[in-house]
Amino acid sequence: MARPLSEQKREAILEAAVLLFARRGVWSTPTSAISAAARVAEGTLFTYFPTKEMLVNTVYAALKHELADALLSAYPKAADARVRFRHIWDRYVQWGVAHPEKFGVLVQLQASELISAESRTLGAAEFKEFDRLAKDSIRKKRIRNHPLPYLAAVMTSLADATIGFVAKNRNSRTDYGSTGFDIFWAGIEQ
Amino acid sequence: MARPLSEQKREAILEAAVLLFARRGVWSTPTSAISAAARVAEGTLFTYFPTKEMLVNTVYAALKHELADALLSAYPKAADARVRFRHIWDRYVQWGVAHPEKFGVLVQLQASELISAESRTLGAAEFKEFDRLAKDSIRKKRIRNHPLPYLAAVMTSLADATIGFVAKNRNSRTDYGSTGFDIFWAGIEQ
Amino acid sequence: MARPLSEQKREAILEAAVLLFARRGVWSTPTSAISAAARVAEGTLFTYFPTKEMLVNTVYAALKHELADALLSAYPKAADARVRFRHIWDRYVQWGVAHPEKFGVLVQLQASELISAESRTLGAAEFKEFDRLAKDSIRKKRIRNHPLPYLAAVMTSLADATIGFVAKNRNSRTDYGSTGFDIFWAGIEQ
Amino acid sequence: MARPLSEQKREAILEAAVLLFARRGVWSTPTSAISAAARVAEGTLFTYFPTKEMLVNTVYAALKHELADALLSAYPKAADARVRFRHIWDRYVQWGVAHPEKFGVLVQLQASELISAESRTLGAAEFKEFDRLAKDSIRKKRIRNHPLPYLAAVMTSLADATIGFVAKNRNSRTDYGSTGFDIFWAGIEQ
DNA sequence: GATGAATGAGGATTCATTCAT
DNA sequence: AATGAATGAATCCTCATTCAT
Known part of the structure; x- marks a missing residue:
C-alpha cells in the first residue's frame, strides 16, 4: 500500500x-x-x-461546523427557553470573539460568490438545535411566531454585529454581549 | 487646452x-x-x-451616499420617534429590495478588505440623521440607552437580514418588513 | 488613436x-x-x-499559403501538362529543401491534433491551381482519371518523402528531385 | 525475493x-x-x-514491429515481383485500415521529435523483406534502379496517403487500394 | 483627454517522476 | 514489485497598469 x-x-x-x-x-x-x-x-x-474553490468551500463548512459545535457544549437542554437562547447567543458571540480570524473568514465567505448554494444549505443545517429550540419556544408561547429561518437570520445578524463591538470594547462600560442578547430577546419574546 | x-x-x-x-x-x-x-x-x-482599489472605494461611497439619501426623502422630522425610526427602517429595506444589485454590492464590499478604514468612517458619517434621531429618542426615554454606533449596527444588520427575506418572499403571508421593524423596535424601546 | x-x-x-x-x-x-x-x-x-492553439493554426495557414504561393511563381500556364506538373513538383520540392524548418513544422502540424478541420480545409483550398491542372489533364487524357483530392495527396506525399532525400543527399549521384517526379509522372500518366 | x-x-x-x-x-x-x-x-x-519518452519509443517500436509482421503473413516468397510488391502493399494498407488507432499513432510518432534516431533506424530495419524484394527486382530489371531507402519511402508515403482514402471511402466507386498500387507500380516498373 | 496596444508579474493548475509504505 | 501520495518545475493565460499615438 x-x-x-x-x-x-x-x-x-x-x-x-x-x-x-x-x-x-x-x-x-x-x-x-x-x-x-x-x-x-x-x-x-x-x-x-x-480546486481552490473546493478548498474555500471546505473551509466554510469546517468553520460552520466548528461554530455549530461550540454552541452545543454544555447546552442546558432542560432549562427555560430564555436560558437556552442565552446559552446559544453567548456561545456564538464568545466563539466569534475568541476566534477572530475564523469569524472574519466566515463573514467574508458568507458574502462571497465562491460559496456554493449547496455549501450554504449544508451550513445552515448545522444549526438544527436552534431550530428545535425556536419551534419549541413558539409552541410554548415564549416567543412570537416567526418563520424559523428568519428567526435564525435575526439572531445571527445581531450576534455578528455584536461580536465586533465586544472585541473592540473589551474594557468598556457596556457589556455588548448582554446588551445584544437583551435586545434580541426583547425583540422576539411574547 | x-x-x-x-x-x-x-x-x-x-x-x-x-x-x-x-x-x-x-x-x-x-x-x-x-x-x-x-x-x-x-x-x-x-x-x-x-487604481481599481480607488474605483471600488468610490463605488462604495456612492452607494452609501445613495442609500443615506433614500432614507431622508420625505423624512417626517417632527413625528414621533417610533414613526421616524419606522420611516428610516422602511426606506432602508425598500432601497435594498428595489436595488438588489446595488445592495448586493454594498454587502460584498462591507465584508471586503478592499474598503479602507477611511471609506468606512465616511460611509458611517452619512447616517447622521439616524444618530440625531437615536440621541433624541434616548434623551426622551423612548428607547433604552445604548452607544449610538451599536444602535446603528443593530438596525443595519437587522435590516440587511430582512431585505433578503422580503426579496425572496414577495407573496408570502409574512410581511418581513413590518415584522423586522417590530422586532427591532421591541428590542430597543424603553 | x-x-x-x-x-x-x-x-x-x-x-x-x-x-x-x-x-x-x-x-x-x-x-x-x-x-x-x-x-x-x-x-x-x-x-x-x-490562444496558443490559434497561434499554431495561424502558423499552419501561413506556411500553407507561402508554399502554395511558391508553386505559382513563373507558372507556365500555357505549357504542356507534364511541364506544368513538373513545375509544381519542382517548386514544391525546392521550397521544402530551401526552408527546412518551415517544411518540418508543416509536416509536424499536418499530423497534429492541434490543427482544426477548418484550418485543414482552408489549407487544401490554397492549391486550386493544382486541381485545375489535374482536371484539365484528365480531360485531355494526359493522365488517368483519379479523384482530385487523391491525386493531390499522391503528389504531396511523394514530394514530402522526396524532400528529405534531396536535403540529405545534395551531392549524391541520384537526383532525387527528378527521380521522384519521374516516378510520380509514370504513376499517373495515361 | x-x-x-x-x-x-x-x-x-x-x-x-x-x-x-x-x-x-x-x-x-x-x-x-x-x-x-x-x-x-x-x-x-x-x-x-x-520515462515517458521510453514508453513512447517502445510504443513506436511495437507498432512498427506489428506492421512489419502483418506484411509477411502468407508472403508469397516465390511469386512474381509484382505479386510480391502487391502483397506487401495490400497488407500494409489493410493493416492501416484495420487498425486506425495504431496507424494514427504511428503517423503521429513518425512526425514527432520524441522518437529517437535509433528507434527510427530499428523501425526501418523491420522491413528487410521489402529490401530483399526491391534488390531482387532491380537485379531482374522488373523495376528501375533506385536507392533502396528511397523506394521504401516512396511506397510507405503512398500507402500512408492511400490508407486515409480507403478508410473514408469504403463504399465509393474508387478502390483506392488497387488504384494506389497501380500508381506505385507504374511509377517504379521498368 | 482618449485610446487601446504593450507590459510582465502573478496565479491556478498539471504532470512526470520520486519515494514512503 | 506495487501503490498512490508528494513534489515542484513548468505552463498558459489574466489583468492592473503604463505609455505611445
Missing part, C-alpha cells in the same frame, strides 16, 4: 487557509501561499482539494 | 462597475470588463480612477 | 514560432519562449493570438 | 498508451491517464518504462 492521505496535512492546509484568508482576504491569497504556510508542496494542496 | 474630465463618463464607469460587481463579484470583474461595459477605453478608466 | 497593432510584431511572433517549433517541437515550445524570441512581452503574444 | 515484472502489465500499459495516444494525442496524454486505463498504479508505469 502507498502512503495514505494524511489527515494532519489536510488540517494544516485548512488552518493555513483560514489564517491567510483572514489576513489577506480570500481572493488575495494564492494557493501557493497556503501550501507554503502549511509546509506542503504546491501540488500537494491539490491532492487534498482539487 | 486639455479636455476636462467628463462627469458622464465617470458615472458610466461607476454604474458599469456596480452592475458587474453584482453579477460576477468584485474580484472576478477585471477593469477591462468595466471599461467595456461603460463603453470607454481601458485606459480611460484610469484617468478617472487611478 | 492608440498604438495600432503592429504587423511587424505579428510577423516576428509567427517567425519565432516557426523557428522554435522546428527546433523543439510544437508541444515543447512554451509561448514564453516564442515571445522572448520575438522580442515581445509574454502578454503581447496574446493580443495577437488569443 | 522480488516479484518479477509482469508481461501482462507491460502489455496493458502499451495498449492503453496506443489507445489514448490515438484519442488525445501523444502530448496530451498524461502518464497518469495511461496507468489508469491500464488499471495499474501511476508509479507502476515507471517500473516498466523509466
